[in-house]
Amino acid sequence: MHLTIIAGARPNFVKIAPIIHAISHHNDQGAAKIDFCLVHTGQHYDEKMSGSFFKDLNIPLPDVNLNVGSHSHAEQTAKIMVAFEKHLMNQSTDCVLVVGDVNSTMACAIVAKKLGVKVVHVEGGLRSRDMRMPEEINRLLTDSITDYFFTTSALADTNLLNEGVTADRIFMVGNTMIDSLVNSLDKAVMPKVEHDIATAEYILLTLHRPSNVDDAHKLETLIETIDRIASGVKVLFPIHPRTASKLTNIERFDNIEFLSPLPYLEFLYLMKNAKAVVTDSGGIQEETTYLKVPCLTLRENTERPETIEIGSNQLIGNDLVALEKSLTAILSGNWKKGEVPPLWDGNASKRIVDHLAQLFN
Known part of the structure; x- marks a missing residue:
């Protein structure tokens, strides 16, 4: 199968990095190969997202950069759609995988669906119920046309079911951002x-x-x-x-x-020790x-x-x-201890790739 992976902003790359690692592991096992194209829409430009950022996450540089840049929501979304449509018309693929809730997520999902390509949404089903948030609009629109959902929690599953999505299209897998965190904890760098x-x-x-x-x-x-x-x-x-x-x-x-x-690994150090x-x-x-x-x-x-x-x-x-x-x-030391939600164990990306292999091979 061939997979097109979309990332538009720095957090997107943190979420897709472990998916790329899981694809490599899958291919190394001799299973039916999954080829992929990593598309960076260029929605956010960040000097920290240079070679060192991709090195920190141990992922290759994007195969394609649409270089759309920063604009108003409408103009940015339109530029992403125009540029991604040109790419997708010249690059056949079995499905387009989008993550999160940025403009790139929604824009590329719409383009893929209109060209008859299956859409997979990692982090589907999240809801804030606040329509003042651009991200909430992006989530709702993306999920309304998504074919398969990979969710982070049972609460997200319930949201989708309540919106009429059938259970056979929903896969609770855990959290790929946590996958990256787990994989990087021992590499964290003191800033x-x-x-x-x-x-x-x-x-x-x-x-x-x-x-x-x-x-x-x-x-x-x-x-x-x-x-x-x-x-x-x-x-x-x-x-x-x-x-x-x-x-x-x-x-x-x-x-x-x-x-x-800060770079990802330096920020991680500050966060885990705060x-x-x-x-x-x-x-x-x-x-x-x-x-x-x-x-x-x-x-x-x-x-x-x-x-x-x-x-x-x-x-x-x-x-x-x-x-x-x-x-x-x-x-003062008086705070709830908290627990880790189910399946936030560093293996969400493996579950995603296993499901993709079954769905598209």
């Missing part, structure tokens, strides 16, 4: 920062959602609150230059050390759950409720009082 992360406690902070970073006053208030609550515990904040530009006089914060965006993580990221909610690191999510909802119901995560929303109360509890 060079001013704080003594080898011996002293610290909090890891990440922010990227427009609702948290686009309003300069809101961002300043949030950072000031975290700085005050930390009360002598260092807060390490890998921050995008665009977000940093909204803060006035970053030197005035007593407890926050601002860092440049006293707590404060974030608005979906993937980090999953990774901290596996690592059993306390996580406070600055969002009003999550498409990954198992990280709260089972794991170490807690939704905070915009409630700065709740943020202070929860972070104080964590720093």
